[in-house]
Amino acid sequence: MKDLVKKLSQGFGPSGSEDQIRSIIRSEVEQYADEIRVDAMGNLICRVAPKAAASGSAPKRIMVDAHMDEIGIVVSYIDDKGFVRFSPVGGLSPHVLLGQKVVFADGTVGVFGTEKLDDIKDLKFDKMFIDIGARDRAEAQAKVGIGDAAAMVGSFADMGVRVSGKAMDDRIACLVLIEAMRRARPQVHEVYYVFAVQEELGLRGARTAAYGINPDVGIAVDVTLWGDTPEHAPFNVSLGGGAAIKAKDASLIAHPAVKNLMIDAAEKNGIPYQLEVLERGGTDAGAIALTREGVPSGTISVPCRYVHTPAEMVDMGDVDACVRLLTAVVEELASPGGGGIL
Amino acid sequence: MLLAQLSEAAGISGQEAEVRALIRSEITPYVDEIRVDPIGNLIAVKRGRKGDRRVMLAAHMDEVGLMVVGIDADGLLHVEAAGGVDPRVLVSKLVYVGADRRPGVIGSKPIHLLKAEDMDRATDMDSLYVDIGARNKEDAEKLVKLGDQIVFATRCEPLGEGFLKGKAMDDRVGCYAIIEALKKQHDFDLVGAFTVQEEVGLRGAGVAAYRVKPDLALVLEGTTAHDLTETPEHGYSTVPGRGPAIVYRDASWVGDRRIVDRLIQTAEAAGVPYQIKRTVTGGTDAGRIGPTESGVPVAVMSMPCRYIHSPVSVICADDLNNYVKLAGLFLDSLDERGLPV
Numbered sequence A: 001m002k003d004l005v006k007k008l009s010q011g012f013g014p015s016g017s018e019d020q021i022r023s024i025i026r027s028e029v030e031q032y033a034d035e036i037r038v039d040a041m042g043n044l045i046c047r048v049a050p051k052a053a054a055s056g057s058a059p060k061r062i063m064v065d066a067h068m069d070e071i072g073i074v075v076s077y078i079d080d081k082g083f084v085r086f087s088p089v090g091g092l093s094p095h096v097l098l099g100q101k102v103v104f105a106d107g108t109v110g111v112f113g114t115e116k117l118d119d120i121k122d123l124k125f126d127k128m129f130i131d132i133g134a135r136d137r138a139e140a141q142a143k144v145g146i147g148d149a150a151a152m153v154g155s156f157a158d159m160g161v162r163v164s165g166k167a168m169d170d171r172i173a174c175l176v177l178i179e180a181m182r183r184a185r186p187q188v189h190e191v192y193y194v195f196a197v198q199e200e201l202g203l204r205g206a207r208t209a210a211y212g213i214n215p216d217v218g219i220a221v222d223v224t225l226w227g228d229t230p231e232h233a234p235f236n237v238s239l240g241g242g243a244a245i246k247a248k249d250a251s252l253i254a255h256p257a258v259k260n261l262m263i264d265a266a267e268k269n270g271i272p273y274q275l276e277v278l279e280r281g282g283t284d285a286g287a288i289a290l291t292r293e294g295v296p297s298g299t300i301s302v303p304c305r306y307v308h309t310p311a312e313m314v315d316m317g318d319v320d321a322c323v324r325l326l327t328a329v330v331e332e333l334a335s336p337g338g339g340g341i342l
Numbered sequence B: 001m002l003l004a005q006l007s008e009a010a011g012i013s014g015q016e017a018e019v020r021a022l023i024r025s026e027i028t029p030y031v032d033e034i035r036v037d038p039i040g041n042l043i044a045v046k047r048g049r050k051g052d053r054r055v056m057l058a059a060h061m062d063e064v065g066l067m068v069v070g071i072d073a074d075g076l077l078h079v080e081a082a083g084g085v086d087p088r089v090l091v092s093k094l095v096y097v098g099a100d101r102r103p104g105v106i107g108s109k110p111i112h113l114l115k116a117e118d119m120d121r122a123t124d125m126d127s128l129y130v131d132i133g134a135r136n137k138e139d140a141e142k143l144v145k146l147g148d149q150i151v152f153a154t155r156c157e158p159l160g161e162g163f164l165k166g167k168a169m170d171d172r173v174g175c176y177a178i179i180e181a182l183k184k185q186h187d188f189d190l191v192g193a194f195t196v197q198e199e200v201g202l203r204g205a206g207v208a209a210y211r212v213k214p215d216l217a218l219v220l221e222g223t224t225a226h227d228l229t230e231t232p233e234h235g236y237s238t239v240p241g242r243g244p245a246i247v248y249r250d251a252s253w254v255g256d257r258r259i260v261d262r263l264i265q266t267a268e269a270a271g272v273p274y275q276i277k278r279t280v281t282g283g284t285d286a287g288r289i290g291p292t293e294s295g296v297p298v299a300v301m302s303m304p305c306r307y308i309h310s311p312v313s314v315i316c317a318d319d320l321n322n323y324v325k326l327a328g329l330f331l332d333s334l335d336e337r338g339l340p341v
Helices: A002-010 A019-029 A137-143 A168-183 A204-213 A256-269 A284-289 A316-333 B002-008 B017-027 B137-143 B169-181 B203-212 B257-270 B317-337
Strands: A035-038 A044-048 A061-067 A072-078 A083-089 A101-104 A109-114 A128-131 A149-152 A162-165 A190-196 A217-224 A243-248 A273-277 A297-303 A312-315 B033-036 B042-046 B054-060 B065-071 B077-082 B094-097 B102-106 B129-131 B149-152 B157-159 B163-166 B189-195 B216-224 B245-247 B298-305 B313-316
Touching (some): A002 A168, A019 A044, A019 A168, A019 A190, A044 A204, A061 A168, A061 A204, A061 A284, A061 A316, A072 A137, A162 A168, A168 A217, A168 A297, A168 A312, A168 A316, A190 A204, A204 A284, A217 A284, A243 A256, A243 A316, A284 A297, A297 A312, A297 A316, A312 A316, B002 B017, B002 B163, B002 B169, B017 B033, B017 B042, B017 B169, B017 B189, B042 B203, B054 B203, B065 B094, B065 B137, B077 B149, B163 B317, B169 B189, B169 B216, B169 B298, B169 B313, B169 B317, B189 B203, B216 B245, B216 B317, B245 B257, B257 B317, B298 B313, B298 B317, B313 B317
Parallel strands (some): A061 A190, A061 A217, A243 A273, B054 B216
Antiparallel strands (some): A044 A190, A072 A083, A072 A149, A083 A128, A101 A109, A101 A149, A162 A312, A243 A297, B033 B042, B042 B189, B065 B077, B065 B149, B077 B129, B094 B102, B094 B149, B102 B129, B157 B163, B163 B313, B245 B298
């Protein structure tokens, strides 16, 4: 499984430029899906049909979502000497970029530099530039153009139980979806696995995907923060503590029936879990929940340290718990009982 | 000149009637269908020769300005900003109040009465007022009502060598470009969406897109042109005189790359000057059109406007011609090469 984690983590896909990561994921899921389509925004939507349709009624639709975009930067200006100015894509701190490399879709690499600063506290994006090793504007323009996006460079590290790399937010959840697609056997209802675009810019892809699918229930899988490193703000999620079941974040109060179904499935199957209330930040479930006339929705979170840096860290035990939990929840929802929701 | 009429028409967010009536009378000879939706968007359709696809051009009718929120005992009007207005640019400006364009003056304390500390401080919105020449509250109440709009009394006219000055260029330039585009028939159905309430949060465009359900949309906007003193060149958003600005992304939406590329290809093939907008701040109607239903491929082309959101903006006449021209050539390319989406 770690090989696939590495492949997904290293894949290229800043928000709005998800072509490469979409191809990678598509090649992984094609064998499990009955139908695959890409919508107008670029969401990859994979339908898995039930073994048998429910007698006398159309199958209900279960939407499971992970976003495939990652944070990054976008080129805004190239000066005479070939230095590249940029704007952030997604929630990025300028301090994370010092000493950091970025890579563009075609493999062009850049490093960050700063103007003279009197105090490191003055570090802002507009004081920074990217040096792509060009000697002048023409040489730079041959490599990159205004509007081109780049992703962080962050090598993958296998630390045993834990792994670190870039874009674990949210490629680790893409892995959870792929594994659940492989394992889960929906009995009577359809499952739509969505690998969504532009989550980091405001849950944009999930919104149109959900409208198109018109689901009866929605589940997002995303990373959440951690509370177990030195002097960290109190937060009821620790790395290695199991799958996190979301009660609330800034985008969503989990639908009680969906949250309770997750808790029951974890208890029944002996899957370690922890409950999560996140004060800031949201997930695609927030967009799915408000689609059309409303969709009961919840989120399974993978605990992840150092989120939105090039060295995010997850625990493979938690990943396994999330895979088992999502599989159990999908099977329960897709059973004739509909998990008590459908 | 039509752009001057559009610029001088009054229409803060939610009070776009005068602008809507002007646009309606201009486009009526050229379009097959006109309707005003329940929130005031003006939606015009020019049917295509084939009519198998639907392309929507969108521009907002509303402008930034002020609104009457109180009348004091002396008959002076208290105001609030309608949209993003910097109170520092308001003092001593001439304005029109209400639907019947009653002239007013934004008052200021004469220099004789200023205290030393006043000189160092910008006047904020709470201490600004509009003087319409009423003797007292009762007189003022006969002339204006709470909620009346206040727009800047700025004539639109040529400035220097090849520039124009006027108010509300954001986004009457976009309205102007759509009016011009609606004169020509294409293979596809062309929909002109003149939207309301963009300046208070992109409110009209999503409703318009939901009804129109376009296959492709292009937002025609006015944008900042800060090529001015103190800003380093990498901080310029656009530069007047370098052509219409193609926007690859802003704070509200990532432009559909296929549409952005087609705009660039079209400009280069025809030798029309263009620039890529450098900054990614600010939102446009694309942020509401894009996520409509299952998603609408949309991009933005903007007109560089210096001093945007102030009582007077400055644009370059060549840019305006090229902006209208590139919008038209883009539509022609959809006939010749098909939609890129």
